[in-house]
Amino acid sequence: MQNQNNISEKIKSKAKELGFLDCVILPATELTEEKEHFQNWLDADMNGKMGYMERNKEKRLNPRLLFENAKSILIVLQNYHTHKTQEDPDAPVISKYAYGTDYHFVMKDKLKSLLQFINNEFGPCNGRPFVDSAPVLERAWARRAGLGWVGKNSNLISVEHGSFFFIGELILDIELPFDQPKIVSDHCGNCTRCIDACPTNAIVDNRVIDARKCISYQTIELRGDLDENLKGQFENRVFGCDICQDVCPWNLKPEPHDEPHLKPAPKLLELTREEWYKMEKPQFNQLFKKSAVKRTGFKGLKRNLEFIQTNTDE
Structure with a gap:
């Protein structure tokens, strides 16, 4: 049997080799502390029409209900920041995370590679990767892992990495050497830049986002008509929104990622405002x-x- 610390070091070294910013190993236990906060958010209808947030509530709080015989959970971070921007300053704006290949696929492929490594090195086990597409409270797990604190904009923020990163998990049915759970102290202080900058006032007290007012929710999650009360407030955002992250002091000097699959597509960055509005379905698909x-x-x-055209055309 290998030394327990050696096992942990090898897994984390492999995670870094795969391009992850960090990797922490925790026992797959219930998130009891988050239950009340999560329920209060749902009771206030701040999930909007994201009905899936109300389903499988117990699974969101307990990975052992989500994955059979779950014993360990690996939490990883993937940088997605880039210094590249859309070239036309008048073009409709999309979030940085969407510049390259869909992160769900990129992250899951990496986590599957990590799972295969663990199988090869430490014996057979079953595992399942999760990336923002299943009932997992990933931010809560990352916070418990000591990878950052929850900022006033409700994003996880790291002293070392800022907040332009994805969070992923790998749940395993074997017990690995665990890291000590820890809570990073809040470093937001009296700063309210994210709150002040949010054009739709979606950031409420207690580090909560009212999804119904959030530009990301409106432009991505919401099906049907957008909220007419928010007309003229999207600041030319057409898919997602980075405003609360862009103004955060912890993102003043973020390091760009070096993940090839997340590399911004040149044709996307080159699109002019006129080309966005003249886009037809074949071009969209391509x-x-x-x-x-x-x-x-x-x-x-x-x-x-x-919806956003009137912002500049009227």
Whole structure:
């Protein structure tokens, strides 16, 4: 049997080799502390029409109900920041995370590689990767892992890495040497830059986002008509929103990622405002076939474009 510390070091070394910023190993136990906060958010209807947030509530809080015989959970971070920007300053704006290949696929492939490594090195086990597409409270797990604190904009923020990163998990049915759970102290202080900068006032007290007012929710998650009360407040955002992260002091000097699959697509960054509004479905399918933008669909993108067009055309 290998030395326990050696096992942990090898796994974390492999995670870094795969391009993850960090990796922490914790026991797959219930998130009891988060239960009340999560329920209060749902009771206030701040999830909007994201009905899936109300389903499988117990699974969100307990990974042992989500994955049979779960014993360990690995929490990883993946940087997605880039210094590259869209070239036309008047073009509709999309979030940085959507510049390259859909992160769900990129992250899951990496986590599967990590699972295969663990199988090869330490014996057979079963595992399942999760990346923002299953009932897992990933931010809560990352906080418990000591990878950051929850900022006033409700994002996980790291002293070392800022907040432009994805969070992923790998749940295993074997017990690995665990890291000591720890809580990083809050470093937001009296700063309210994210709250002040949010054009739709979606950030409420107690580090809570009212999804119904959030530009990301409106342009990505919401099906049907956008909220007319928010007309003229999207600041030219057509898919997602980075405003509360862009103004955060902890993101003043973020390091760019070096993940090839997340590399910004040149044709996307080159799109002019006119080209965005003249876009037809074949071009949409070609341009976004591997992008997270396809999640909103061509119809959804056209809806978003029409909604923000009055911001500059009237």
